[in-house]
Amino acid sequence: MIVATSGLTKRFGRVTAVDGVSLQVQEGVRFGLLGPNGSGKTTLVRMLLGLVHATSGSIEVLGEPMPRRARTVLPRVGALVEGPAAWDHLSGRANLRLLDAAGPGRARHRRRRVDAVLEQVGLGGVDRRPVKAYSLGMRQRLGIAAALLREPELLLLDEPTNGLDPRGIQEMRALLTSLNEAGTTVVLSSHLLTEVEALCTHVGVMDRGRLALSSELGALRTPTGRVLVRSPEPDAVVGLLDGQVVDRRGDTLTVRGAEPAALNAxxxxxxxxxxxxxxxxxxxxxxVLELTGTGNDRVDRRPREAVVPGRSRGAGGPR
Structure with a gap:
């Protein structure tokens, strides 16, 4: 297993951010960690990287215990967690050269490698402007470039498409797919269901610190017992099927209780x-909606106590 945790728990005072998570991620997959804001996704990723120490439980990354073997593991891992960090007064290229200088034996190839990862993430033509002048999307691309510098075996990414426009999201999806097809295992956390569904082969769902589900994506998308029919004659479909049509949107109709081949015939x-x-x-x-609650960033107004007109709460109030 590329990632394996057992009973992983993290408490911050009285708050349990991660609660007994046992997760396994196989080599070569694209794994999406989903859940509402505050569900524990980022804390879990930070523990995998040794940035936060677990209260209890165990972690293995690339077959090594973490954080005890962090010095061996982390050079083989690319990561972007809680937004890209950078020296704002330097250019993106200078940032990457400084980061790459921390790796052993890379001085001879540093310029070529930096240029290559900038090209990969769509910043190949970036000028000398400082990072503080970058847009959010450019900063995000730079963070991904930094994660790719050491040609990692594992990518751990927290909200990798944050700040990107639709074209940028599509490009990032293509990049991560190509990296995965070349042998890199990709683990990303996100609250964007459409992105995870479009990119990932496996998915885990977090809710209130617990791992509510971990499965191959295809196995989750079970049949509903309905068939979507497209026809230039929707009225004829409705007339022929006599009550089986439960929804109609333009030339697309939803038909319940039908086997596709028999329905077509x-x-x-x-x-x-x-x-x-x-x-x-x-x-x-x-x-995901079936498995999770409303999320921890929701603050509902409590219903006010009803007051009978002409009577104060102190005078008996409603009963």
Whole structure:
């Protein structure tokens, strides 16, 4: 296993941020750690890197115990946690050269390696302006570049698409997929379900510090028992199926209780043209909402006590 934890717990005073998490991440996967804000995702990632020490439980990263073997493990890991850090008065290229200088035996290849990772993340043409003049998206790209400097076996990324525009998100997804296909295991934490669903092969769901679920993504998206039908003749579909259509949006209709092949045969035999027919499956959003609460950043207003007009609370109030 690339990552393995057992009974991992972290308490900050009376607050339990991570509660008995036993997680396994296999080599070569793209693993997404999902959950509402405050669910313990970032604290878990920080413990994997040895930045926060566990209250109890055990951690192994790349087959080594953490944080005891951090000096052996961390040179093989690229990480971005809680936003990119940088010397703001220096350029992005100068930042990376300083970071790369901390690695052993790399002086001869430093300039070439820095140029390569800047190109990978879409900053190949960056000028000498200081990092303090960068946009949030540029800073995020620079943080990813720093994580790639040592050609890591494992990437641990916290909200890697934060600050990126839609094109930047698409480019980052393509980059992480290509790195993974070349042999790098990718573990990322995010609250963006659509990004995890588009990128990851496996998913873990955190809720109130606990690991509510860990599974291959495909195994979660089970059939709903409904079929999505596309037809240029939606009225004919409704008439033929007589009450089985439960939703209609333009030329797409949702049909309940039907087996796709049999449904297609029925429509075709009834003279209805069909341009698309797919089995509906649960979305990752549905799975996560079923498993998690409202999140720890929500503050609801408590219902006020009703007051009978003309009567004060001190005079008996409502009963």
């Amino acid at each position: 029925r429509l075709v035999s009834g003279g209805v043209r069909v341009t698309g027919l797919t089995e509906e499956r649960r979305t990752l959003e549905q799975v």
